[in-house]
Amino acid sequence: MNFSKNRTFEVYIQNIMLTQATVVISTKNRKSELYNAIISCYKQTVDLEVVVIDDGSIDGTSEMVYKEFPEAVLYRSQESKGLIFQRNFGARLSKGRILFSIDDDAVFQSPYTVEQTLQEFTDPQIGAIAIPYIDVLKDARIQQISPDINSIYVTSSFRGTAYAVRRELFLNLSGYREFYFHQGEEEDFCIRLLNQKYFVKLGLADPIHHFESPNRDTYRMDVYGPRNLVLFSWYNVPMPYLYFHLIVTSTKAILYGIKIGHPWRKILGVLYGYKSYFSPGFKREPVHKSTYNCFRYLKKQQLVTLDEAKKLLSP
Numbered sequence: 001m002n003f004s005k006n007r008t009f010e011v012y013i014q015n016i017m018l019t020q021a022t023v024v025i026s027t028k029n030r031k032s033e034l035y036n037a038i039i040s041c042y043k044q045t046v047d048l049e050v051v052v053i054d055d056g057s058i059d060g061t062s063e064m065v066y067k068e069f070p071e072a073v074l075y076r077s078q079e080s081k082g083l084i085f086q087r088n089f090g091a092r093l094s095k096g097r098i099l100f101s102i103d104d105d106a107v108f109q110s111p112y113t114v115e116q117t118l119q120e121f122t123d124p125q126i127g128a129i130a131i132p133y134i135d136v137l138k139d140a141r142i143q144q145i146s147p148d149i150n151s152i153y154v155t156s157s158f159r160g161t162a163y164a165v166r167r168e169l170f171l172n173l174s175g176y177r178e179f180y181f182h183q184g185e186e187e188d189f190c191i192r193l194l195n196q197k198y199f200v201k202l203g204l205a206d207p208i209h210h211f212e213s214p215n216r217d218t219y220r221m222d223v224y225g226p227r228n229l230v231l232f233s234w235y236n237v238p239m240p241y242l243y244f245h246l247i248v249t250s251t252k253a254i255l256y257g258i259k260i261g262h263p264w265r266k267i268l269g270v271l272y273g274y275k276s277y278f279s280p281g282f283k284r285e286p287v288h289k290s291t292y293n294c295f296r297y298l299k300k301q302q303l304v305t306l307d308e309a310k311k312l313l314s315p
Helices: 009-014 029-041 061-066 084-093 114-120 167-170 183-197 218-236 242-260 263-276 289-299 306-313
Strands: 019-027 047-054 075-076 096-101 126-130 131-133 151-156 163-166 198-200 208-210
Touching: 019 029, 019 084, 029 047, 029 061, 047 061, 047 084, 047 198, 061 084, 075 306, 084 167, 096 114, 096 167, 114 163, 114 263, 114 306, 126 183, 151 306, 163 167, 183 198, 198 306, 218 242, 242 263, 263 306, 289 306
Parallel strands: 019 047, 019 096, 047 075, 126 198, 131 208
Antiparallel strands: 096 163, 126 163, 151 198
16 A cells, blocks of 8 residues: 555554564665565565655655555655654554564565564563674675574664564654664664663574665764764763763774774764754653663673573663
């Protein structure tokens, strides 16, 4: 089904039964890559809903989806609002109990990936799955994959191009914080998920293939990267850890900028982060100390069992 901008989505959602899974794809001016992504969705062994959010494309993306995939839910923004905003919108628009997200330059290489991932929500405290993936244009390494099929391993966060999350949880946490605009939204969401005692499981499914373009906006990455690391601290880090965390984060960002030859970009990003704290509507919502310590432990150790992680969050 296709929607115009005037369709009352909320009424539609309230009057339909939830399906098992929805794949949300936010896209902009990548018509051919998007075609491959959608094709891979409809080759999955389980019935699923596909939601495509066109973030103001001018290359005929919406027309292609409308013509080639009439069964997909399509929404086109007249103006670009950014990936984070559109992923939140897609989640509200969807009707799947489990939300899957892939980038428009990624594909489900295997027809079993969605089915395998759905079967991994075996514990009520598993809030999300970090689905294995390969950055095909970089190397053949399978990333965010569990080392053992007989144990449940959890991690600190997931990659935006390869994850599944309980839709109800995602919406209850208000999705991603749109103030980030670009980069860093996943870690922020996952620490808030952890604060509600839900974990991100390392997946076991057949890996997603991600064809990330080598031509990326390095200026935006260099500025928004450190900005959003500072924002993560302001938003989430509890006292008495906040100021030490800010100092370490800022220093590491600037030193890395010196290393790669872009120190002023990193400095600018750090300053933007500090400035954002005084922006209208900014509200600090620090997580519990046990959440913060557990999150840092997961990030440092990388391989932690679910039972061990649960103990770290115990009162």
